Amino acid sequence: MISVTVLSLSLAHGQGNPVVEEVEGLILRGEYAAAVEKTSENFGDRQNRLRLGTLEMRALLEMGRNEDALMRARGLYRRASGDPQLCWEIVRALNAMGERDGAREVVQRTLEENPPADAASRIAYGRLMLLDGRDPKEVLQKWFQPAKQADPQHRLPYLAIGRLALVNHDRELAAENFREGLKRHPGDAELLLGLAEAGAELPRDQRDLENGIAGYDDLALKANPALVAALLFQGKNLSDGKKFAEAEKVLEKVFAVNPQHAEAWAAMAGIAFVRDRAEEAAQRMLRAQAEWGENPRVPEIIGACLARHYRFEEGIKFLEEARGKDPESTTIAFELGSNLLRFGRIDEGWVLIEEVHRSDPYHVAAFNLITLRDRLKGFPILEREGVQVRLSPEDAAVFGQRALDLAVRAKTELCEKFGVTLSQPVMVEMLPKQEDFAIRTFGLPGGEAFLGVCFGPLITMTSPRGRLGRNNWEAILWHEMAHTITLEATRHRIPRWLTEGISVHEERLENPGWGMWMNTEYRDHILSGDPPKIADLDAAFGGKDIMHAYFLSSLVVEHLYREYGMEKMRAVLAAIATGRTVADAFAAHMDPLDKIEASFLPRLIGQAKAYGGKMDWSPLTDDEFRAYRQDPQGWISTNPHRYAAWMLLATKLSGDGKWEEARKQLEQIISVEPENHERTNPYAMLATACRNLGDVEGETAALRKLLELDANAAEAASRLVELAGPVGPEERLERAHALLAINPFSEGAYRLMAATTPGGESRKALGSLIALEPLDVGRLHYDLAADLLESDPEAARRHVLKALEDNPRFRSALELLVSIP
DSSP: OOOGGGOBOOOOOOTTOHHHHHHHHHHHTTOHHHHHHHHHHTTTOGGGHHHHHHHHHHHHHHTTOHHHHHHHHHTSOBTBTTOHHHHHHHHHHHHHTTOHHHHHHHHHHHHTSOOOOSHHHHHHHHHHHHHTTOOHHHHIIIIIHHHHHHOTTOHHHHHHHHHHHHHTTOHHHHHHHHHHHHHHSTTOHHHHHHHHHTTOOOOGGGOBGGGTBOSHHHHHHHHOTTOHHHHHHHHHHHHHTTOHHHHHHHHHHHHHHOTTOHHHHHHHHHHHHHTTOHHHHHHHHHHHTSSOTTOTHHHHHHHHHHHHTTOHHHHHHHHHHHHHHOTTOHHHHHHHHHHHHHTTOHHHHHHHHHHHHHHOTTOHHHHHHHHHHHHHTTOOEEEETTEEEEEOHHHIIIIIHHHHHHHHHHHHHHHHHHTOOOSSOEEEEEESSHHHHHHHHHSSSOOTTOSEEEOSSEEEEEOGGGGTTTSOHHHHHHHHHHHHHHHHHTTTOOOHHHHHHHHHHHHHHHOTTSSOOOOHHHHHHHHSSOOOOGGGHHHHTTSSOHHHHHHHHHHHHHHHHHHHHHHHHHHHHHHHHTTOOHHHHHHHHSOOHHHHHHHHHHHHHHHHHHTTTTOBOOOOOHHHHHHHHHOHHHHHHHSTTBHHHHHHHHHHHHHTTOHHHHHHHHHHHHHHOTTOOOSSOHHHHHHHHHHHTTOHHHHHHHHHHHHHHOTTOHHHHHHHHHTOTTSOHHHHHHHHHHHHTTOTTOHHHHHHHHHHOOSHHHHHHHHHHHHTOOTTHHHHHHHHHHHHTTTOHHHHHHHHHHHHHHOTTOHHHHHHHHHOO
């Protein structure tokens, strides 16, 4: 360990010195060896010795030469201990070698000195304060921001503020500062990397895919090919996308800079653990711990990697180990707490998130979670048969029991189908707003594209209240519950394509209107090029065609069910659970993947061609559209199979009120492809035409078919409830349930159920109606009281009193109250 007493001479900074600037430039370009050589050549420059020596230390540390860096520190005279920049590099070296007590002593001794004046030293001083556990917000306001104001041309304040914001999950502030810094320092590798880490997308006009420039991280590595932080960032992203071989190649580039880089070896170990290569993982861990066996970053990186791949049980163990080695780290505490929350260990998770929030009020994600937790405290939890559903009191009163019933049924049926016994209860959290869902799931607002997320024992989704009428919430819940089952069946080792494929296909099996079906978008994608191979489907989830990946995966699963059956599917999942590769599992219990591929591809092509096979689905060109406009009927007669033209004509006829002609046109379109799954659907237009013609039977048939094809069709479901008067009880209930699966706040659906089903179902419907507080709530309390009179007189009394509270002169209610024994 280096003694702080040997560092005590404060020398001039050498600002504007050409040699100092040259060395800084070499370091920023990643030419670390050249920087060390340049400082050695010029170390006789006594005026700039401190700055040159500090820069040399930085270059040596980048190369992993920690001992050499400390030897240089010893040579910087005994009276330089007050220089924050020098001490920052010394602390980095000591921490890298596990000399934490020595590092802490250097930090504290430096902070006892008079605060610095120049921007670079202010930033170093602020960083040392953060290491000493000072309030990040105070450091930001008293050191980083004043440094930026005092010297707006210096790069370090923008970098420091941006990185502090990233640590605290404030991506917006981070990106703002990185961009501001780049205006003054174009091409700065570290600022570019910061934008990538903040989630900023590189504008299209700056991309150069042929030369591998797709994001800000690529630009950063172009500016500094030896920027280890950028290589680690890319390796992590590739690993998260299950591109493990590519991730390892990127991480190997780190070793060309620093052969003993602990974090890179830890990342390599994490990949090996995810791939169930225990021996290889152990060897990589030893390399990661070679210089400092108690380095908390090693288990932290491994644990976080496992958790990102939904291997929560194993990941949490590593994160707990990391926390034991560094109990004061808010980063480790937040990572561990977040994953405990996802793995169903709710109380333990909240304790850690609360701890992070108390120690760092500026931590945006912790603040968001604690704020959400406080709102959730009053939320009831409905529980039955190993399923818990948490939702707002308002939602619980209206449809909570319905949600619990569906979740229990999904769990029971899917567990039996896949031969799974869940190891712990399933918690379904239905958050009132999209923002609440995003914070609970990701820690930050956003995530609008997600309808639900399954972590295994925890499912999060937005309440239908937050996406009213936009999605079938029952389909989402069924989909996520299927994930819970397949994750458990494989001990969280299932590849994404297989779990998503199973979930989408199980949706279709449960309800024909759920899931995903062939349409022209998927048809064209399949027929216009080579669809990804089964082995490559996971990578497709990381691209722009993610919906195609969902659909294709579901068709693969459909093929596997048909060709091999559920018993073999269960065997494949069980094999994956033991750590066998997906390819080995399929080869052992079904067929090798290439053979499965050979039988699946013709079926896939056949399905695509069969969808509207006689129809020409291509859109009209500009010239075709102009010709069509001149003579629609004539153009269609010479181009009889163009769907776009047919729909244009049907739209025109409807707009002109020519409903009979529109109906004939639409019926002709439907006859070509009755299972039409297009976004602009002829069944919806046909229902409108029939309605205007007074053809209730035709309208009903069109609406029912539309809802059969798409269980998200809210307007069709609502209209069918309106038309339910003359139909039988079974049909009335079917229509009510279809609407409630989209909009569980529909008064019309509950009224239909209450009028149709005496007994328990009627009472549930009346209870939901009362919770909605319609204008006739008093009458509804009376109806429920009358229904409960024989089975539950006390409950009947409560409801009749509620009815009288609403209307004290309600004669029937008074008579009923008197009759209650």
